Amino acid sequence: MSLQICDLHARIVERPILRGISLEIRAGETHAIMGPNGSGKSTLAKVLSGHPDYEVTQGSVSLDGVPLLDREPDERARMGLFLAFQYPCEIPGVSIANFLRAAAQARLPEGESLSVTEFYQKLYHEMDALGMQRQFSSRSLNAGFSGGEKKRAEVLQLAMLRPRYGILDETDSGLDIDALKVVANGVNRLRGPEVGFLIITHYQRLLDYITPDFVHVMVAGRIVQSGGPELALELERRGYGSLEERYGSPNLSPLAETGV
Amino acid sequence: MDLPKRVITEAPNGSAKPAVLPAWWKEIQDAAWIDYERLPMPSRKDERWRFSDLSKVALNGCTAGVPVAAPALADLQGYFSSGEAPSLLFANDALLFSRGLSPEAREKGVVFAPLLEAATKEADLLQSHLFQERVGLGAEKLESLHRACATAGAALYVPAGVELAEPVDLSFWMTEAHAATFPHILVILQENARARVHLRFSSTNPRGGFACSVQELFVGPGASLDLLTHRNWAEGVCSFDLASIRLSRDASATTFQLNQGGSYTRTESRSRLLGPGARSVMLSATLARGRQEFDQRSFQEHVAPDTKSDLLYKSALYDASRTIFAGMIDVDPAAQRTDAYQSNRNLILSHDAEANSLPGLEILANDVRCTHGSTVGQVDPEELFYCLQRGIPLAAAQRLFVLGFLTDVFARLEDGKIKSALTEELEASLR
Ligand SMILES: Nc1ncnc2c1ncn2[C@@H]1O[C@H](COP(=O)(O)OP(=O)(O)O)[C@@H](O)[C@H]1O
Numbered sequence: 001m002s003l004q005i006c007d008l009h010a011r012i013v014e015r016p017i018l019r020g021i022s023l024e025i026r027a028g029e030t031h032a033i034m035g036p037n038g039s040g041k042s043t044l045a046k047v048l049s050g051h052p053d054y055e056v057t058q059g060s061v062s063l064d065g066v067p068l069l070d071r072e073p074d075e076r077a078r079m080g081l082f083l084a085f086q087y088p089c090e091i092p093g094v095s096i097a098n099f100l101r102a103a104a105q106a107r108l109p110e111g112e113s114l115s116v117t118e119f120y121q122k123l124y125h126e127m128d129a130l131g132m133q134r135q136f137s138s139r140s141l142n143a144g145f146s147g148g149e150k151k152r153a154e155v156l157q158l159a160m161l162r163p164r165y166g167i168l169d170e171t172d173s174g175l176d177i178d179a180l181k182v183v184a185n186g187v188n189r190l191r192g193p194e195v196g197f198l199i200i201t202h203y204q205r206l207l208d209y210i211t212p213d214f215v216h217v218m219v220a221g222r223i224v225q226s227g228g229p230e231l232a233l234e235l236e237r238r239g240y241g242s243l244e245e246r247y248g249s250p251n252l253s254p255l256a257e258t259g260v
Numbered sequence: 261m262d263l264p265k266r267v268i269t270e271a272p273n274g275s276a277k278p279a280v281l282p283a284w285w286k287e288i289q290d291a292a293w294i295d296y297e298r299l300p301m302p303s304r305k306d307e308r309w310r311f312s313d314l315s316k317v318a319l320n321g322c323t324a325g326v327p328v329a330a331p332a333l334a335d336l337q338g339y340f341s342s343g344e345a346p347s348l349l350f351a352n353d354a355l356l357f358s359r360g361l362s363p364e365a366r367e368k369g370v371v372f373a374p375l376l377e378a379a380t381k382e383a384d385l386l387q388s389h390l391f392q393e394r395v396g397l398g399a400e401k402l403e404s405l406h407r408a409c410a411t412a413g414a415a416l417y418v419p420a421g422v423e424l425a426e427p428v429d430l431s432f433w434m435t436e437a438h439a440a441t442f443p444h445i446l447v448i449l450q451e452n453a454r455a456r457v458h459l460r461f462s463s464t465n466p467r468g469g470f471a472c473s474v475q476e477l478f479v480g481p482g483a484s485l486d487l488l489t490h491r492n493w494a495e496g497v498c499s500f501d502l503a504s505i506r507l508s509r510d511a512s513a514t515t516f517q518l519n520q521g522g523s524y525t526r527t528e529s530r531s532r533l534l535g536p537g538a539r540s541v542m543l544s545a546t547l548a549r550g551r552q553e554f555d556q557r558s559f560q561e562h563v564a565p566d567t568k569s570d571l572l573y574k575s576a577l578y579d580a581s582r583t584i585f586a587g588m589i590d591v592d593p594a595a596q597r598t599d600a601y602q603s604n605r606n607l608i609l610s611h612d613a614e615a616n617s618l619p620g621l622e623i624l625a626n627d628v629r630c631t632h633g634s635t636v637g638q639v640d641p642e643e644l645f646y647c648l649q650r651g652i653p654l655a656a657a658q659r660l661f662v663l664g665f666l667t668d669v670f671a672r673l674e675d676g677k678i679k680s681a682l683t684e685e686l687e688a689s690l691r
């Protein structure tokens with residue numbers, strides 16, 4: 001059981017961004033990807049979830065053994081892939097509750113309809129856990145939300161939809177320390193032997209609260225270093241500068257450089 | 261367009277009980293028939309028919325006074341029985357069911373009656389108001405046809421200072437594909453009166469029919485009218501609904517329409533702000549599907565100073581549907597300090613759908629605030645991707661967007677019960 005990424009190359013408008021990503025996230029594991037801005041972290045998240053702007057030019061991805069890349073984004077989601085967006089978009093006119101009902105309904109077998117009572121029980125339970133006011137669920141999704149509210153709404157959706165593999169793209173950015181703790185706690189509650197997480201972050205800070213099993217460093221569309229949680233601390237001390245210098249050029253093969 | 265003469269000849273005789281009209285009404289009918297024959301057919305060369313698909317404007321052999329068959333009658337009984345509100349239900353122009361006003365309302369002098377009954381019992385009132393208004397936004401020929409044929413419909417009269425507690429329900433149905441209907445709605449609110457009217461146009465049969473209705477709404481000084489129209493004709497129906505609303509000093513009106521169904525639906529809505537302080541809110545939400553066409557023309561006529569009008573028309577277009585919005589804000593030289601707003605928004609869900617938007621202003625006063633805007637757009641691809649990423653399939657995501665887009669118009673209504681009923685109805689028809 002894993003989300004397996006093999007030699008993934010992808011580009012946007014003729015411009016290669018991902019240049020050979022290989023990574024396996026097994027159920028029960030939490031991986032962190034760190035890297036400088038522009039290294040392709042969000043691109044990886046969007047390619048995995050099937051964003052139409054990106055073109056995969058090489059490689060494969062499978063979710064629990066099922067090839068992912070020829071599936072539509074909504075199918076991938078129903079297979080168990082969830083992406084908490086770095087910049088969640090605003091959807092005016094669609095309330096959080098109605099949005100989540102549609103998402104929950106889509107996961108039921110054909111012809112079955114959602115129990116509204118159970119849905120709201122679950123929704124309010126998760127909102128309580130995230131310290132969200134219940135009226136919040138009738139607000140239009142992300143419309144006019146503060147940065148922190150948006151990130152919280154992402155984690156609420158994560159908690160409601162219970163994916164097999166959750167990707168969090170800079171869910172920590174724009175959060176103050178209290179909000180960060182709430183969000184981290186929300187994620188930690190969902191961790192377990194059945195669930196895999198990929199936490200994308202620019203800073204080490206979030207990893208103080210969500211301890212990853214593995215840390216990877218991405219530079220210029222490749223994973224250039226992997227290690228345990230200590231790697232994050234090391235990066236925090238050293239910065240990305242030397243790594244960028246070493247791996248930043250798209251023409252270099254990081255595998256050759258590191259001798260793997 | 262082909263409008264055979266038999267419509268008029270059969271109108272009074274075709275129904276179970278032939279309509280007995282007072283002489284003044286007969287005269288109007290006869291004159292209207294002459295107008296009808298004299299007036300030219302709508303033409304695309306006429307600016308007021310620009311973009312209209314005139315091939316859809318047709319009577320299709322429909323006739324007035326088609327009898328209502330037993331199964332349809334049973335269905336309609338079902339639609340009627342719920343609720344306590346004063347109601348009149350017509351099918352194919354025959355009055356089938358009615359529930360009168362509360363005793364309190366009657367005591368206060370409120371009148372709510374079928375037109376034919378009111379024409380005898382309230383002869384003066386009717387004679388001075390019925391067929392006095394011209395909407396005149398292009399469909400003059402149809403308006404004349406209506407005058408020549410209309411006998412079904414209702415008059416609501418609320419005397420000065422009286423507030424009608426419950427809304428009155430008026431519904432007009434067609435039960436057969438070859439039925440034609442000519443409903444007329446006459447509302448007269450005296451000074452400081454208040455009323456709410458719920459109007460429904462619908463079919464029991466799955467397709468076909470022709471409807472041409474006219475609304476004449478007189479809102480006296482300080483009076484207030486809320487009028488909600490829910491239009492949901494069967495597939496293939498060609499319909500016209502022509503409305504004129506006269507607003508006296510400090511009068512206010514909110515009209516709202518939810519449009520669905522039909523083949524070709526033309527609405528003409530004229531708001532005449534005739535007294536200082538008058539205020540008109542004009543709202544429309546349209547769900548266009550299949551090959552349906554909704555052709556909406558509006559006129560915000562500012563005659564007096566310090567008047568306010570606010571129009572919001574929104575349409576969601578699926579499949580190969582079409583919409584036309586042509587609106588005009590007209591400000592007379594005397595209408596200083598006019599505050600007028602006009603907004604038309606279209607959400608396109610299919611490559612084959614087509615929205616035409618023609619907002620317009622004609623301002624002859626210098627101290628005014630007039631704004632208009634129109635948009636034709638598709639679902640934002642990032643918003644769509646967001647929905648898909650949550651596992652919501654494309655069709656369901658579009659439903660969410662359409663609901664959000666159109667319920668935004670409902671949000672402008674004050675009555676919470678109405679809002680949720682409309683939302684439920686829209687949800688159900690999108691399912
Ligand atoms: N829509 C786009 N069009 C063109 N270039 C893009 C687009 N999105 C991202 N990029 C480019 O791809 C590279 C990687 O971006 P991104 O994946 O967002 O990086 P990160 O998340 O690591 O900061 C950047 O150089 C960025 O400019």
Ligand SMILES: [Mg+2]
Binds near residue numbers: 041043169
């Ligand atoms: Mg990013």
